[in-house]
Amino acid sequence: MDTGTIPVDSLSGGLDLYRTLESGQSYCWRRSDGEMYHGAEPEDSWYATVVDGDVIRIRQENGILEWESTTDAEAAVRRLVRLDDDLEAIVAAAPDDPLLRDAYDAHRGMRLVEDPPFGCLISFICSAQMRVSRIHTMVSTLAREYGEPIEFDGKTYHAFPTPDQLAAATEAELRELGLGYRAPYVVRTAEMVASGDADPAAARGFEYEAARDYLTQFVGVGDKVADCVLLFSLGFDEAVPLDTWIKSAIEEYYPDCDRGSYADTSRAIRERLGGEYAGYAQTYIFHHLRTGE
């Protein structure tokens, strides 16, 4: 077993691992006590994921971020929860308005995640009209039923299924697993990726709005889900997913940014939230409003 520690005070802007991993950005981690997305912070349990066949688990305790893995995972940990972001500078450069200031103050240390593209894509296809706790359950079920099992420290972990593994599933099976009308979306999108017809990671090479358009070719992916994948997986920090919470925030706090269409409203709110890191601002506002904290 490889292990390591990272002192939190070495990170600009600190770290709140609980809010980073349980704010509805990522559904690719599972908590060892099984209580993820149930509203309470972990005591001494771990968050675990599988990346490229390797189990990685992490926890934050007493000012230390600990990791344990089947391999030397420090670089992967830094990438997955974006420890090298200069969070202090991002917060300092954010627009100074009451809502955003409250959101940043309430959740200091929350970072964006960088999920693997395929898992992120399927996660947010599943997210349509679902609560975050159920999205997490659906993604965990897909991993358990179709993903590669990997033994580590006497326990079995499951990778998120590959496009091939998920494309081999049937719509009827996924409906049995509770995915509802999202079942055919997941199968058809997995088939598109497995066949090589399209690849979510390919959107990295495009300018922002072209990248969003590229992702909407996948079945079950509209502008909002595309923005989530761009923000939580592909490094487009300016992406602002216009979900129900941010729409209500626009209505109440930024009414002049409502321009009717998604594309035009997106440009306006992106500008209002600071442009380059507007997606960071969006994630804080989303979590702030959704949790009421």
Added chain:
DNA sequence: GCCCAGGAAATAT
């Protein structure tokens, strides 16, 4: 029972 949840696709105007 009713309502809602990090929406998207199909259909109608």
Added chain:
DNA sequence: ATATTTCATGGG
């Protein structure tokens, strides 16, 4: 192009 309707399902 934009507006309305339909689509599953567990939990409050």
